[in-house]
Amino acid sequence: MNERSPLDVSAIAAMSADAAMTASAADFMRKSIAHRYSYNFSWLGVPVIQYPQDLMALQELIWADRPDLIIETGVAHGGSAVFFASMLELLGAGTVLAIDIEIRRHNRAAIEAHPLAKRIVLVEGSSTEATVVAAAAARARSAHSVMVVLDSNHTHEHVARELDLYSPFVKRGGHIAVLDTIVEHLPGPHADRPWGPGNSPGSAVDAFLAKNDRFAVDTALSDKLLITVAPGGYLRCVKD
Numbered sequence: 001m002n003e004r005s006p007l008d009v010s011a012i013a014a015m016s017a018d019a020a021m022t023a024s025a026a027d028f029m030r031k032s033i034a035h036r037y038s039y040n041f042s043w044l045g046v047p048v049i050q051y052p053q054d055l056m057a058l059q060e061l062i063w064a065d066r067p068d069l070i071i072e073t074g075v076a077h078g079g080s081a082v083f084f085a086s087m088l089e090l091l092g093a094g095t096v097l098a099i100d101i102e103i104r105r106h107n108r109a110a111i112e113a114h115p116l117a118k119r120i121v122l123v124e125g126s127s128t129e130a131t132v133v134a135a136a137a138a139r140a141r142s143a144h145s146v147m148v149v150l151d152s153n154h155t156h157e158h159v160a161r162e163l164d165l166y167s168p169f170v171k172r173g174g175h176i177a178v179l180d181t182i183v184e185h186l187p188g189p190h191a192d193r194p195w196g197p198g199n200s201p202g203s204a205v206d207a208f209l210a211k212n213d214r215f216a217v218d219t220a221l222s223d224k225l226l227i228t229v230a231p232g233g234y235l236r237c238v239k240d
Helices: 009-016 019-034 052-065 079-091 105-112 130-141 156-169 181-185 201-211 219-225
Strands: 069-073 095-100 120-124 146-150 175-178 215-217 234-237
Touching: 009 219, 019 181, 052 079, 052 146, 052 175, 052 219, 069 079, 069 130, 069 156, 079 095, 079 120, 095 130, 105 120, 120 130, 130 156, 146 156, 156 175, 156 201, 175 201, 181 201, 201 215
Parallel strands: 069 095, 069 146, 095 120, 146 175
Antiparallel strands: 175 234, 215 234
16 A cells, blocks of 8 residues: 555655754664663563654554565564564454564463464574575465564674565565664674674665665655664665
């Protein structure tokens, strides 16, 4: 469908061009990340570990695109999977394929006991492993519309590989959401993580867009969000 609510485009453009406003948003992001702000929230009783602004953006995309398969890499506690499942439940159809290299027993139990578990399929394994990708491809072949959300290992190499493997499943008008592209804009490297500026989801997105003209940054989202872990990370498929 790709239909969104009417927006004041000129007001959004003015806001995104306001240097003081964008600097204030960037300052909030830096300080809130230091305080682990995204860990403060849950969705329908399950920790979600996302910024509310990004959940708002994702629901807009899901409602507009009407995917019947959402492939999510990175499960953690399962809040995002439950969020996606709740949106598909409202649409009346669809499955969340939630992939993680390790799904801890207590997290699996919480997800499988949730009222929306019927819409969630958990897959344990690396998102770039051949058998995992094959399982996703099998479901994508029978799906009318596929949305992909990448939120697992945040190194350039891993995200670049995910983009190469999962982008063919998305049809024109659909979206890939690459989360935590903000790592590219934060001080680094991170002592306890292998990623940082130049080795991040953001750098992987830049490399992907440089060689793949099927996708472009969805600026309608980028310009209005300001507070987001995914600046430039919402990608729309613009070609068959």
